[in-house]
Amino acid sequence: MKVHFLxxxxxxxxxxPFCLCKACQKARTLGGRNIRSRTSVLFDDVLKVDFPPDFFHHAIRYQMDMASVKDLLITHTHxxxxxxxxxxxxxxxxxxGIEQPLQIFGNDLAMQGLHQALPAxxxxxxxxxxxxLPFKEVVTQTAKITPLLADHDQMETCLLYYIERNGKNILxxxxxxxxxxxxxxxxxGKKIDLAILDCTGGFNSDKRSRNHMCIETILEVxxxxxxxxxxxxxxxxIVTHFSHNSGLLHEDFVKAFQPHGIQVAYDGMIVYL
Ligand SMILES: [Zn+2]
Ligand SMILES: [Zn+2]
Ligand SMILES: [Zn+2]
Structure with missing residues (x-):
């Protein structure tokens, strides 16, 4: 399976773009893997998770026509x-030239947002x-998915997904x-071939951080x-969803995670399972 970190x-x-902190200044100077757009992952060009504001940029940068995407999973509406x-x-x-509807899966807030944004x-x-709904399995065109509960925003039922496709299991x-x-x-009791985890925070003594994970939380997981x-x-x-507030650049994350055999995602990274 092809896993493309868009x-x-x-x-x-x-x-x-508005920030003058050290991490942002350094990222601008260094470029390369320090330049990150908003998080989304595409599996085998047919199953996509999340629809960030950088969708257009992703389509241009990776020279893809997004018409190939059949299923779109939304984690939450931030x-x-x-x-x-x-x-x-x-x-x-x-x-x-579009023949099939794009199948979109998400919580109630996502459904409401779609109805507001798009013509009936x-x-x-x-x-x-x-x-x-959390823990209720659904068979889509491209995978079997089970939404799981996240701890992210007390005002929304934010979801994670356990994705089963072509004999591989992704969290x-x-x-x-x-x-x-x-x-x-x-x-x-479940088996995981690939876990894609939130590493929004940098070093933080809290091994079980709320709302987002940090390096210590990932190691605890x-x-x-x-x-x-x-x-x-x-x-x-594989860790993703990095914030400048961590104060860390790509190489810093690599240094922190490499000894543990954990990969640090960057924009455009492709892995095959
Ligand atoms: Zn900054
Ligand atoms: Zn969020
Ligand atoms: Zn986010």
Whole structure:
């Protein structure tokens, strides 16, 4: 399976265009893997997670036509993950040659946002909406998905996804802090080929940080994975969704994670499972 990291930044992008902190200044000077757009991952060009404001940039930068995407999973409606107005470009008269509706899965707030942003006439033609619930498995065109509860925003049912496709199991784990107990319970006994985790924070003494993970939280999650034997033999952890507020650049994250065998995502990174 091809796993394409289209964007790997937290909400503000890295560098934050308005910010004069050391990390942002350095990222501007160094460029390369320090330049990050908002987080999204594309599996085999057909299954996409989240629809950030950098969607257009991703399509141009990676020279893709996004018409190949069949299923779109939304984790939550924060502006860095959900920009439904750009989906308007898929309606009849704007996009040509589209034969199937894009199947979109998300929580109730995402469904409401889609209904507000997109013309009702396009439902079933260019879009199909599916409200999903935590721990209720759904079979999509491209995968079997189970939404899991995140600990991210007390005002929204933010979701993570356990994705089963072509014999591989992926845990899509951002945005979230230390997983809620119900999510850990559900995960016990499951096998994971790839866990994609939220590393919004940098070094922080809190091993079980709320709302977002930091380096220590990721290592604590890895401990549980090992203890519970949850990773497949060649199972990997890849971290993403980085914020300049961590004060860390790409190489700093690599230094922190490499000794633990954890990969640091960057924009454009492709791994094959
Ligand atoms: Zn986010
Ligand atoms: Zn900054
Ligand atoms: Zn968020």
């Amino acid at each position: 964007g790997t930044a937290a909400a503000e992008g890295f560098p934050n 502006y860095d993950h959900f920009n439904p107005y750009d989906l308007y470009n898929r309606i009849e008269g704007f996009a040509h 006439s396009q439902e079933h033609k260019r879009f199909a909406y599916h409200r999903v 899509y784990g951002n945005d979230t802090g230390w997983f809620p107990e119900d999510t850990w319970e559900w995960l016990k 890895q401990d549980v994975f090992q203890h519970e034997n949850m990773l497949e033999e060649n199972g990997q952890i």
